[in-house]
Amino acid sequence: MVKKVRKAVFPAAGLGTRFLPATKASPKEMLPIVDKPMIQYAVEEAEACNIKEFIMITGKSKRAIEDHFDYAWELEETLKSKGKKTMLKEIQRLAEHQFAYIRQGAPLGLGHAILCSKPFVKDEPFAVILSDDIIDPDDNLLGEMIKIYNKYKATVLALQRVPKEEIHRYGVIAGKEVKKNVYKISDMVEKPTSSAAPSDLAIIGRYILTPDIFNFIEKTSPGKGGEIQLTDALKALLKRKPVYGYLFEGRRYDGGDKIGYLKATVELAMKNPALRDEFKEYLFSRILSLSNKEQ
Ligand code: UTP
Helix, strand or coil: CCCCCCEEEEECCCCCHHHCCCCCCCCHHHCEECCEEHHHHHHHHHHCCCCCEEEEEECCCCHHHHHHCCCCHHHHHHHHHCCCHHHHHHHHHHHCCEEEEEECCCCCCHHHHHHCCHHHHCCCCEEEECCCEEECCCCCHHHHHHHHHHHHCCEEEEEEECCHHHHHHCEEEEEEEEECCEEEEEEEEECCCCCCCCCCEEEEEEEEECCCHHHHHHCCCCCHHHCCCHHHHHHHHHCCCCEEEEECCCCEEECCCHHHHHHHHHHHHHCCCCCHHHHHHHHHHHHHHHHHHHC
16 A cells, blocks of 8 residues: 655755845744745645644754744743734644654755655655745645655656746756656756756755655765755666656745745735735835836
8 A cells, every 4th residue: 555645854954045144043944924934834835735744854053943833832821811812723733743853964965954854754755845945825736746646656746847047046857748747757957057958847846755765865976066966866766766747837936035035925915815905005006106217
């Protein structure tokens, strides 16, 4: 019987250099989008897919992540005494999950970060969620990927079409569409130049991996940027086992990049019924005054 995906790994040990100085002493994953840190959106995405165990890969200056998902009794008592039941429930709900924290001694790359989760993942399939890749909460990307995993019992990567000018920032695949939006992957290249890219299908920050990936990461030498790259381990896996890609056509924002982060903030604020009208009015008036100035 195929094992269910019950565990998710959240690599959060990167340095977040694109967001300095904000990330000098605070984790990038704790940057808020409207009223929640990026990593909470990621955890809620996994929660919605019935994930039961949350494995965080953290590092230096990342303690705030542990505190965020822990009980906070002083705050809870205050909320209780003030009758703020909804907020209290919301805060307690997250702490009820089972979290594990593993420190990645040095940011040696995404592949290495995932390898750190091996003692907790054991022999089960698992999801990997990069919390700085923000997926619109109304899109069920992870749920679709789990369905594909259940059908093919193989590794599934999330893909998105990316314009030529941006392709050098991603791992890029070659493959054949076997079903609408499902690709059987035949090759992948980490951060290619636009002329060397085998397609416009980029790997984005959601993966369903099988535990055999650990053997391949262990054999992977440092690649681009001196880091142990997940793409290199996946490429080796590909020679032995099928790997599928799911083409996601919904909205994604690169929250690790300033422009992506600003876009995510605007989009998620517009989805918030308590903010939408006032914020929309502000945006309209701001755009109007900017375009008047330009004329
Ligand atoms: P990124 O390259 O986007 O994040 O890694 P970064 O290194 O933190 O940011 P920049 O590029 O310096 O601005 C993708 C994800 O992998 C994690 C990061 O925390 C991020 O969630 N990561 C990366 C690790 O956990 N460990 C690593 O060694 C590298």
